[in-house]
Amino acid sequence: MKVTRETVTGWLQAAPLTVVLLGFLLAPIITIVIVSFWQATEFSIIPAFSLENYQFLFGSPVTYKVFAATFRYAFITWAMTLAIGFTVAYFLAFHIRSQTVQIALFLLCTIPFWTSNIIRMISWIPFLGRNGIANQALMSWGVIDEPLEWLLYSDFSVILAFVHLYTLFMVVPIFNTMMRIDRNLIEAARDNGASGFQTLVHVIIPLTKPGIMIGTIFVLTLVMGDFITVRFMSGSQRANVGRLISNDIGLLQYPSAAATAVVLLCTVLIMIAILLRFVNIRKEL
Amino acid sequence: MEKRPRSFYVLSVVFALFVLFLYGPTITIGILSFQGPEGGLTFPMRGVSLNWFHELFQQQAVGDIWGAFRRSFALGLMVMVTTVVVSVMAGLAFRKRFPGSGLLFYATIASLVIPSILISLGVGLIFNQLGLKVHWATSGFGAQLTWTLPFGLLIMFAVFNRFDRSYEEAARDQGASAWQTIRFVVLPIIAPSLIGVALFGFTLSYDEFARTLLTAGSYNTLPLEIFGMTTNVTTPVVYALGTLTTAFSLLIIGAFLLLAWVMARRRARLGSDAGKGV
Numbered sequence: 001m002k003v004t005r006e007t008v009t010g011w012l013q014a015a016p017l018t019v020v021l022l023g024f025l026l027a028p029i030i031t032i033v034i035v036s037f038w039q040a041t042e043f044s045i046i047p048a049f050s051l052e053n054y055q056f057l058f059g060s061p062v063t064y065k066v067f068a069a070t071f072r073y074a075f076i077t078w079a080m081t082l083a084i085g086f087t088v089a090y091f092l093a094f095h096i097r098s099q100t101v102q103i104a105l106f107l108l109c110t111i112p113f114w115t116s117n118i119i120r121m122i123s124w125i126p127f128l129g130r131n132g133i134a135n136q137a138l139m140s141w142g143v144i145d146e147p148l149e150w151l152l153y154s155d156f157s158v159i160l161a162f163v164h165l166y167t168l169f170m171v172v173p174i175f176n177t178m179m180r181i182d183r184n185l186i187e188a189a190r191d192n193g194a195s196g197f198q199t200l201v202h203v204i205i206p207l208t209k210p211g212i213m214i215g216t217i218f219v220l221t222l223v224m225g226d227f228i229t230v231r232f233m234s235g236s237q238r239a240n241v242g243r244l245i246s247n248d249i250g251l252l253q254y255p256s257a258a259a260t261a262v263v264l265l266c267t268v269l270i271m272i273a274i275l276l277r278f279v280n281i282r283k284e285l
Numbered sequence: 286m287e288k289r290p291r292s293f294y295v296l297s298v299v300f301a302l303f304v305l306f307l308y309g310p311t312i313t314i315g316i317l318s319f320q321g322p323e324g325g326l327t328f329p330m331r332g333v334s335l336n337w338f339h340e341l342f343q344q345q346a347v348g349d350i351w352g353a354f355r356r357s358f359a360l361g362l363m364v365m366v367t368t369v370v371v372s373v374m375a376g377l378a379f380r381k382r383f384p385g386s387g388l389l390f391y392a393t394i395a396s397l398v399i400p401s402i403l404i405s406l407g408v409g410l411i412f413n414q415l416g417l418k419v420h421w422a423t424s425g426f427g428a429q430l431t432w433t434l435p436f437g438l439l440i441m442f443a444v445f446n447r448f449d450r451s452y453e454e455a456a457r458d459q460g461a462s463a464w465q466t467i468r469f470v471v472l473p474i475i476a477p478s479l480i481g482v483a484l485f486g487f488t489l490s491y492d493e494f495a496r497t498l499l500t501a502g503s504y505n506t507l508p509l510e511i512f513g514m515t516t517n518v519t520t521p522v523v524y525a526l527g528t529l530t531t532a533f534s535l536l537i538i539g540a541f542l543l544l545a546w547v548m549a550r551r552r553a554r555l556g557s558d559a560g561k562g563v
Contacts, residue, residue, distance in 0.1 A: 014386070123314040
């Protein structure tokens, strides 16, 4: 390998990023992997190699239940964010003709992304609570006689919050790829007699696939690793893997938390590896 | 103008419902934070007052909100500046293919998609094992950078992919050094996009919860403080805090947009007359 002046400049320019990633991404992950093989008492962690944490993890039916719940949350949220995100992006990209309006409406969708997630979760309480707006409205319309209890602190509210928080991560990449589709292709489809629906299925969806994949990666990883939305929106009544980890942390059981974290990490990485087979991220930027 | 198909109207309604879904709850707590002193967490409104905002400034039992706000603000600024500088440098680096660039790119993407709680746990463990105290300005700062830098770098990729290299060539032909080219040609051209990077850096840090949870130490940042309040405060004071921080976020976004607008105008006014035959 020839080290040129240009290579050295490149390395120097990339050095700060590399240092941060080594110190705060790679080192933490290595530490988690090491600690996951350690033992713990109630008061301290003992650096002695053992498979105890993994044996416990894989031997416990709770683990499988919680992983199943995590996948269920991830799948349902993914399906809903994709349906909503695709529709919204499609509307903005193909139905809004003025670019100014397009940008304005797009910004309108992105602004909530910039405010606190926890505040956005709290803001569902007056809607979904026992005396909340939803129950009061349904009762005054005569749809129900008694307040629905499952609106808040249930799987329903958890998924609703996920969709509320993360749909944007679907809208942005899909909108971005849609904007780059050559409009002549759509006209060509129409000139050849394709209906709007046929154009959508045979032209737009295939060309939008990279955006869908990137959005999918975002939503899946965010939901899989989440612990706060599940805790908050389920009123601590539901669990996913993230909560399993944060509970162990709360009990200062770091090695056990680390083992769960390693399994979660592997799961997420395998999922991403599969998704990346469908799209070349670097080409899409 | 071409007649709108029926699907346009259907989709317009869908879009309007989506916007309502995004903003509705936040607006609701905005309204509810003006509850009278007797009011609770849901409608009906029992009078209208500034009582709960007033409570917020009293800060008796609810912890140190203003200290948390100051820390979050300072941390946000630190993260913002670092994100802009590091992203620009890395963005420049990625324009050439240097050995190891592929690896670094995938590490950056990994940083974006690895669950936040892993970073939080790992950084906490490292500091613990090294006998260091976790603190928002050290461990918290580093943990947040693993979230803001990938966003910054992705924006830089988008910027440099659309960058016209002939400007640089022209500068070089006129005898500018590499540094002069960057300082006087590249940076001014990409400056508006850097506002976007800065906005991401500041607001992602300001609202970050998961990566700061185990890395902030004994002094809470604002999101941690708010989370603490949600678990033990059952009055609209928590809505008042929500309304205030949301308003603050909107103010920040507005300020950045204004800055971008001013820069665009300045550019239009002081723009080059090259090629206009003056």
